[in-house]
Amino acid sequence: VKIEVWSDVVCPWCYIGKRRLQHALARFGHAGEVEVTWRSFQLDPSHRRGDNQPTTEMLSGKYGVPPAQAAQMQERVTAIAAAEGLTYHLDRSLTANTFDAHRLTHFAASRDLADGIHERLFQAALTDGEAVDDTETLVRIGTGAGLPADEVRKVLDGDAYADEVRDDIATARALGANGVPFFVFDRTYGISGAQPIEVFLATLEKAAS
Amino acid sequence: VDETQLETVETPAAPEDEPAPAALVMVEADGADVCAADGTCW
Numbered sequence: 001v002k003i004e005v006w007s008d009v010v011c012p013w014c015y016i017g018k019r020r021l022q023h024a025l026a027r028f029g030h031a032g033e034v035e036v037t038w039r040s041f042q043l044d045p046s047h048r049r050g051d052n053q054p055t056t057e058m059l060s061g062k063y064g065v066p067p068a069q070a071a072q073m074q075e076r077v078t079a080i081a082a083a084e085g086l087t088y089h090l091d092r093s094l095t096a097n098t099f100d101a102h103r104l105t106h107f108a109a110s111r112d113l114a115d116g117i118h119e120r121l122f123q124a125a126l127t128d129g130e131a132v133d134d135t136e137t138l139v140r141i142g143t144g145a146g147l148p149a150d151e152v153r154k155v156l157d158g159d160a161y162a163d164e165v166r167d168d169i170a171t172a173r174a175l176g177a178n179g180v181p182f183f184v185f186d187r188t189y190g191i192s193g194a195q196p197i198e199v200f201l202a203t204l205e206k207a208a209s
Numbered sequence: 210v211d212e213t214q215l216e217t218v219e220t221p222a223a224p225e226d227e228p229a230p231a232a233l234v235m236v237e238a239d240g241a242d243v244c245a246a247d248g249t250c251w
Contacts (some may be wrong), residue, residue, distance in 0.1 A: 011244040011250060012244070012250060013242045013243055013244050013250060014244070016242065017242070043244055043247075043248040044248045059251065063251075073251040074251075077250070077251070080242070177246070178243075178245060178246055179243040179244050179245040179246050181243070188233065188234060189233060189234050190233035190234065191236050192235065192237060192243055193237065193241065193242045194242040195236075195237045195242070199237050206236075
């Protein structure tokens, strides 16, 4: 079974969805025959790089609600993440343009390190409150995942893997994705959103049969 | 302007080597726990 997962690293539901898929795989009898590919999606491709506003502030402005109400919206997601064993600190999360983070993920994938970098990027954005469009931050995340610093820097300084990121986004739209996380099994079955583990498990069994 | 020529220019042929993806069977579509494409997560 080949599973493709479209997500954005600043998307709180995407990390939750990733964990639920992993929990489903842990319960699936043929997990060794499953290949997972992380695909890129940008929720806000027009976001200005380096514009790292507190997410709570952004939400407050976007929805015209007091900061305390925006914080409550974040607390709800934080509680759901906690149930999956994830520690979110959305109160310190920052907005960012994620294009370079996705390019870095594609570079890591070329070295079989995609899952590690994916995990670190989610943690940086959703737990540690880091700006995931800052080059030095991405170099640190890349080297932490096992990539050579000079090569990471070379990728980030140029436009390597930009076409791969754009292709992923175009494919997601062609497949009908209206948001992320978006899971596709063998290009046959689709799941939108961080659905319950049972949904992933049932789809795995259906795809494998 | 030759209208036939104009029409030809404005309607380029679809690339032959890029087949459209087949429609997916959605097991679960547009669940609540999703960040919409417009960036709405909450």
